[in-house]
Amino acid sequence: MQPILSVHNLNKYYGNQVGCKNMNLTLYPGEVVGVVGESGSGKTTFINSISGNLIPDSGKILIETGNETIDFLEISESLKRLLIRTELAFVHQNPRDGLRLDVSAGGNISERLMSIGQRNYGNIRQTIFKWLDKVEIDKSRVDDFPRTFSGGMLQRLQIAKNLVTSPKIIFMDEPTGGLDVSVQAKILDLLRKLVRELNLSVVIVSHDLAVIRLLADKIIVMKNGEAVESGLCDQVLDDPQHSYTQLLVSSVLQV
Amino acid sequence: MYVSVKGGEKAINNAHSWLSEIRRGDVNIAELNIKQISEQLTLSVDRVMSEGSLYDKDLSALAIKQSRGDLIEAIFLMRAYRTTLPRIGSSKPIKTSKMLCLRRISATFKDIPGKQKLGPTFDYTHRLLDFKLLADGEYEKAKIEKYDDKEIPHVLSFLNKEGLIQKEIPSGRTSKDITRNPINFPLTRSERLQSLSRGDEGFLLGLAYSTQRGYARNHAFVGELRTGYVEVQFEIPELGIEINIADVMFTECESVNQFKGSKKIPAQFTRGYGLVFGQLERKAISMALVDRSMRWREFGEEYLGVAAQDEEFVISHCDNIQATGFLEHIKLPHYVDFQAELDLVRKIREEYKKNEQRT
Amino acid sequence: MNNVLKFKNKKTDVAAQDEIYNFAYLDENTKRMIRRALIKALCIPGYQVPFSSREMPMPYGWGTGGVQVTSSCLTTDDVIKVIDQGADDTTNAVSIRNFFKKTANIETTEKTSQASIIQTRHRIPEEKLKEKQILVYQVPIPEPLAFLEPRYQETKKMHALSEYGIMHVKLYEDITKNGHIETAYAYPVKTNDRYIMDPSPIPKFDNPKMNNNPAIQLFGAGREQRIYAIPPYTEVTSLDFEDYPFDPSKAPHKCSICGSNESFLDEIITDDDGNRSFICSDTNYCNQRMENN
Numbered sequence: 050m051q052p053i054l055s056v057h058n059l060n061k062y063y064g065n066q067v068g069c070k071n072m073n074l075t076l077y078p079g080e081v082v083g084v085v086g087e088s089g090s091g092k093t094t095f096i097n098s099i100s101g102n103l104i105p106d107s108g109k110i111l112i113e114t115g116n117e118t119i120d121f122l123e124i125s126e127s128l129k130r131l132l133i134r135t136e137l138a139f140v141h142q143n144p145r146d147g148l149r150l151d152v153s154a155g156g157n158i159s160e161r162l163m164s165i166g167q168r169n170y171g172n173i174r175q176t177i178f179k180w181l182d183k184v185e186i187d188k189s190r191v192d193d194f195p196r197t198f199s200g201g202m203l204q205r206l207q208i209a210k211n212l213v214t215s216p217k218i219i220f221m222d223e224p225t226g227g228l229d230v231s232v233q234a235k236i237l238d239l240l241r242k243l244v245r246e247l248n249l250s251v252v253i254v255s256h257d258l259a260v261i262r263l264l265a266d267k268i269i270v271m272k273n274g275e276a277v278e279s280g281l282c283d284q285v286l287d288d289p290q291h292s293y294t295q296l297l298v299s300s301v302l303q304v
Numbered sequence: 305m306y307v308s309v310k311g312g313e314k315a316i317n318n319a320h321s322w323l324s325e326i327r328r329g330d331v332n333i334a335e336l337n338i339k340q341i342s343e344q345l346t347l348s349v350d351r352v353m354s355e356g357s358l359y360d361k362d363l364s365a366l367a368i369k370q371s372r373g374d375l376i377e378a379i380f381l382m383r384a385y386r387t388t389l390p391r392i393g394s395s396k397p398i399k400t401s402k403m404l405c406l407r408r409i410s411a412t413f414k415d416i417p418g419k420q421k422l423g424p425t426f427d428y429t430h431r432l433l434d435f436k437l438l439a440d441g442e443y444e445k446a447k448i449e450k451y452d453d454k455e456i457p458h459v460l461s462f463l464n465k466e467g468l469i470q471k472e473i474p475s476g477r478t479s480k481d482i483t484r485n486p487i488n489f490p491l492t493r494s495e496r497l498q499s500l501s502r503g504d505e506g507f508l509l510g511l512a513y514s515t516q517r518g519y520a521r522n523h524a525f526v527g528e529l530r531t532g533y534v535e536v537q538f539e540i541p542e543l544g545i546e547i548n549i550a551d552v553m554f555t556e557c558e559s560v561n562q563f564k565g566s567k568k569i570p571a572q573f574t575r576g577y578g579l580v581f582g583q584l585e586r587k588a589i590s591m592a593l594v595d596r597s598m599r600w601r602e603f604g605e606e607y608l609g610v611a612a613q614d615e616e617f618v619i620s621h622c623d624n625i626q627a628t629g630f631l632e633h634i635k636l637p638h639y640v641d642f643q644a645e646l647d648l649v650r651k652i653r654e655e656y657k658k659n660e661q662r663t
Numbered sequence: 664m665n666n667v668l669k670f671k672n673k674k675t676d677v678a679a680q681d682e683i684y685n686f687a688y689l690d691e692n693t694k695r696m697i698r699r700a701l702i703k704a705l706c707i708p709g710y711q712v713p714f715s716s717r718e719m720p721m722p723y724g725w726g727t728g729g730v731q732v733t734s735s736c737l738t739t740d741d742v743i744k745v746i747d748q749g750a751d752d753t754t755n756a757v758s759i760r761n762f763f764k765k766t767a768n769i770e771t772t773e774k775t776s777q778a779s780i781i782q783t784r785h786r787i788p789e790e791k792l793k794e795k796q797i798l799v800y801q802v803p804i805p806e807p808l809a810f811l812e813p814r815y816q817e818t819k820k821m822h823a824l825s826e827y828g829i830m831h832v833k834l835y836e837d838i839t840k841n842g843h844i845e846t847a848y849a850y851p852v853k854t855n856d857r858y859i860m861d862p863s864p865i866p867k868f869d870n871p872k873m874n875n876n877p878a879i880q881l882f883g884a885g886r887e888q889r890i891y892a893i894p895p896y897t898e899v900t901s902l903d904f905e906d907y908p909f910d911p912s913k914a915p916h917k918c919s920i921c922g923s924n925e926s927f928l929d930e931i932i933t934d935d936d937g938n939r940s941f942i943c944s945d946t947n948y949c950n951q952r953m954e955n956n
Contacts, residue, residue, distance in 0.1 A: 130824045152832055159835045164828030170838055170904040192839055312757040383718035387693075388684055486713035486888050489816045616814055626886045629723030630803070636725065636755050639929050640748045640785045640944055644847035644866035646930065647914050652841050 051113050053078050053250050054099070054218050059108030061098045067274035068094035072108070074269065076218065079248040083265030083282065085258055085297070091274035092254045093222055099252070100220040101133050112136070114217065134164050138211035142223040144203035147210065148195050154181070154206055155191040161214045180209040184239060201232035205239065212243065221253040225260060237263055258297055262286055270294045327372050341365035350553070350582025351375055355624065356382025357483065357502050358389075359552050359581055376504075376624050383625055391484065396537040396546065400556050402455050405532035406583075410459045411525045412560055418456035423531065424583075459528040460558050460575060469560065469573040470603070489616045493599075496619060500595060501580055503622030505587045511612045512593035519610040520597050524576065527560035531583045555580050557588035561596050563603060574603055594618060687734040687767040693717055697735035697890070701881060704892035709854030710822070711805050711889040719885065726759055726784060728883030729801035732890065733763070733782045736797055736881070742770045744778035749786035749927065749944035756784070773947050785848075787869040789926045789948040792878035794895060800863040802884035805891060807851040807861040827859050830902065838907055850909075852899050859902070860891060868913045868927045873899040916941040921952040 054076040061068035069091035076082050084092045097103040099110055101121070110121035114136060121129070133139075141147040148157050155177045162173050181188050184205040195203055204224065211219065224240065225233040241264060244251060255261055261268055262282065269279040270293065278291040289295045328335065342349050342365035352364040356379045364382060371377035407423025410416055422428075424446075436442050463469040479494040487495050500508065515521060533551040540547065557578040565571035576596025578588035597612040611617055621627060685691065700714040719727040733743070743763055747756035751773040759782060763769050772778050775790040784801040792798060808818045811829050821827065830851060837845040844850075850867035854860045862873060863882060873880060873893060880893040893899060903909040917924045919940045926948055928941040943949035 127824045130826060134826070134828070149829075149832070153836060153839060155839060156832050156836050160828045160832050163831035163835070164826070168831075168903075168905050170835065171906045173835065173904075312752045312754045313761075316754055316757055316761075380718075380722070384720040387717040387719065388688070388690065390690065483718070484715050486715045488713060489814075616816060625718065626723045629725060629727070630886055631724075632722060633724030633803070636784075637748045637753055638785070638864075640866050640927070641848040641864050643914070643928070643930055643944070644868070647912065648843070648845070648847040651912070652843060655842060 050077055052076055052111075053113050054252070055111045056099050057109040057111075059095070059098060059105050059110070061094050061103060061105045067091070068103075069098065069271070069274045072098075072269075072276060074099070074252070076250055076252060078217075078250050080267065081244055081249070081251040081253060081265045082267045082269065083261030084252065084254045084269045084271060085256065085261045086271035087256055090271040092256075092271050094274070095271065096220050096222055096252060096254045100137060100139050101129055102139070112218070134161060135214060136217045138214075138216040138219045140204075140207055140211055140219065140221040140224050142226040144195075144200070144207040147207045148203065150195050153192045153194055154186070154198070157195065157206060157210045158213050161210065165214055176213060180213050183212075183243070184209040199232075200228050201236060204228065204236055208239070208243070212247070212249075215247075217250060219249055219251045221251060223255055223257075224253070225255075225257070240264060258286070270297065327370070336369055338362055338365040338369065341368055347583060348373075348375060348378075350584050351505060351587070352378045352382055354581040354584055354587065355379045355502055355504065356386065358382050358386045359550070376628055380625050380628070386483075391481075393538065393541075394478075394481075395549070396539060398534045398536060398552075398554070400530070400534055400554065400579075401458055403530055403532040403534045403554070403556070404451070404551075405456060405530050407532070408456065408528070408530040409526070410528045412527050413459060413462075416459055416462075425585075456530075458558065460560065463527075463560070463573060467572070469575060470563070470569075472575070487619075489619075491615060491619065496598065496615065497577065497579070497591075497595060499619045499622060500578070500591045503591070503619075504624035504627070505584070505590070507622050507624070507627075508590040508594050509586060511597075511618065512590035514610070515593055515597045515612045520600070520608050520613045522561045522563070522574070522596060522605075524559040524561045524593050524596065526589060527558045527575065529555070529557045529585060529588065531555040531585070553582050555582065555584050555588040557585070557592040559589070559592040559596055563605075569604070574599070684766055686739075687737045687763065687769075688720075689717065689731065689734045693731075694735040697731055700890045701732065701735065701892060704881070704890050705879070705894045707858070708893050708897050709852075709858030709860035709891060711891045713888055714890050716885045716888040721758065721762070723886035724803060725755060726782070726801040727885030728887075728890070729782050729784070729799050729885075730759060730762065730883075731885060732881050732883035733780055733799045734767075736780060736799070737763070737767055737769065739767075739769070741779045742772050742777055744772050744775065744781045744947075745783075746781065746786060746788070746945075746947075747784040748929070749788075749948075750946040752946065774951075775947055785864050785866075786927070786944060787865055787872045789943070789945045790951075792876055794877040796878040798876075798878050798880045800865075800880065800882045802861070802863045802882045802889070803886075804849075805861055805882065805884040805887050805889040807849075807859050822858060825857070830859055834902060834904065838904070844903065844907065844909075850901055852901050854893055854899050855897050856900075860893075860899075862899075866913070866927055867901065867909070868911045870899075870901045870909070871911055875899075914941055918943045918949060921949045921956075923949070923952060 052075045056072060056074040059072040060070050072095055074082060084095060086092045094103065098105040105122065112119045112121050139147065158177045158180055159173050162176060167173055177191060178188055181191060186202055186205050195206060198206060225236050228236060237260060243249060244264060253264060265282045267280065268282045268285050269276050270291065272293050278285055278289065278294045285294060286298055289298050342361040345368065348368055349361055349364045352367055352375055353359050356364065363385065367378035367381040370381060405421055407425060408418065408421045410420060460469055464471060482495050482498045533553050535548045536550045536552050537546045538549045559576040561574045561576060563572055563574040574596065576592035578591030578595065580587050580591065594612055598615050598618065600607055600613050607613055697714060700712045704710065704712045716728065717731060719730055721727060721730065744751065745756045745760040747753040750756065760771050764771060775781065775788040778796065780797045780799060781788065782799040782801065787798065806815065806818050808821055808830065811833060812818050812821065834844050837843060846867065848866045849861055849864040850870055852860050852862050852870060852873065862870060875896055875898065877895050879895055882891045901909040914928050914930065916928055918926060918928060920942050923943060926943045926945055929944045931940050931942060933940050
């Protein structure tokens, strides 16, 4: 099996400051890779650099579409944007960054469908209802505006909006970051369910080891812009080699 | 039968005759002549030249007379006339340091080389109606003093020597005439300044005022304000010489603004720039403040989402000829659009009624 | 330059003050600049070409874009028709027709079939256009995405990358709210299967006439400094959904003068009680029908 996404020696600097350095990643279909690290470790820079939100300074990103391997940093801007709105999805920490607040919930979910050419209102409505159901938002809220939604509902809506076109690769930046603890647990449950049911391929960034442990198959631990340790999630977390990973793991276990 | 769509031509002709008559007013009162306007309503003439972007006092006076004193209408006449003029070439950049100053003040230094000159200003007049002007002919004569006509350096150049104020680095590019080339956002500073110089005085005044009241505040002083005549030099390629083709009156304002500094630049003062034809101080100062406010990106300042920082917003809306045309076009018939909406609203209401009855 | 000389020699009856202006007002360099923009626009149907719009002697928003396009296309042999809201005799149409009469001393007509250039505001004539005719639209806001995204810096990118999802979201929202697409005029179209384009504020009733039209269709937006075009026989489709197809509807009435039930109608209020009557908005079409009967 070929990896669906592979990142080689990726570097991103802000002036003289390291954003992230020498980063590598391999993502196979149906796999979840977690990137963990404290704030400032470069994990957000990394996920932004591999998802088209930021332009890295050097490195290679290969995306396997099934038909061909795409060199993500070499393709034209228009092809890149096309990929971003069809094959890739990005779930922001703050759902407001990923939603149109002046467009109804259904309208938000419809956008990606229509941008890939769906033109049947009835079918689009059906798909919207199906997805509201999947992310456990009451169907009666379909025509309501996101500004009337709670934080947890907004995040569910953002997830539905992103997954509706069955993108090949999903990037998530702290998807439970801004939420209350009880809501966090529910969103995590939802994500775990969706990952299993839909066999999603995900790169997820979090400062929270518990989130990564719950969702990820593989893990990359970042510190000061570099990966200090990576491997299978269970292996790394049960038997951390790097002192920083040991610190992270022990600090979680103490809780 | 309803025939109101006919007769447009006749109506227009009649309207024009009436306009002509009413412009003239009471024929027992002497008619204004152009020289009276260009000599006695100088600040109106200046504004029309400046926002009309054409330096010709007599044409400006004519436009004011023809427009019944509506200055935006007069600016419009100047602009339309200006379009038809051929472009022979561009002058050399003017040297405002060589300005023959009628007025020159600085709010930042008490005493400056070249001295402060109040000049003909309303600043310290008491705004009391002067009923003497109801009678004819009375005026005070100005005192004559010798003018020391050596070059007067810009006040900000002294701060510049100390490195206390941000340096203006020449772009090295020739400015493109925004009335001959389409503009595309984001603009170069030259395009931005050209637009502001033609921009509506009232609009820029309001925006500049908003920056003083906290909407992207960057406290401004008038570093220097000068009004006077500058020689315009033109190089004649066939002859290979530069000649002086005109003495043009300008008002120039350089504002001095606070700047906290960023990681890359230590704290220093920054500047905004205003330059207009004639003696239009309010406009020149407003222009400088708005220019400064739009330079946030250049100085690594934060974008606060206020109007005066938003280049595309400011420049797209500061031109009073564009604004007045589009605003007033809603007077034109819109029967067709309105009809289309009328049909749709009726249809939607009908269906709504049907649905109501069903439920 | 030849035009200028010919014009000045030929026209001795023009008042002295008008003689200082070139044929059809604009100078030849400006016309050339505009013609270049027009050619580019015709090569990329529906794409908005920036041009350096001139300050015209009529207000922005009153047809300066259309006037500049017409002026740049005019030759001394042209016959011009100017309509506003479908009518030849509305004030602004009269004013623009007089402008060309005065500055180009050109033949004018009210008959659609006899015009070589038709400048229009808000309508497409009912009578079918032919090859070699030019229809010039006056455009207030050329950007179809402007009311979703006001910044040209953004909309430029959206066009370049065909990111039009938001446009359909708007239509989706309309149907969800009202069961209809709410746009009645300036109904957005897709040109040559590529650019989404604003057809100017014509009623959606006129949209189908743009499709596969033998005439050249030129669009001028003076204040916004944009020119765009539809070459002859180009596919122009109105945005819609399969199950909510585009509906070019009009008032369900007949013209109370000529009896046509095919033309777009203006509603007029005939008395103080608010009684209404409907007449053709295209006055030439209506007159022709009356003459033929």
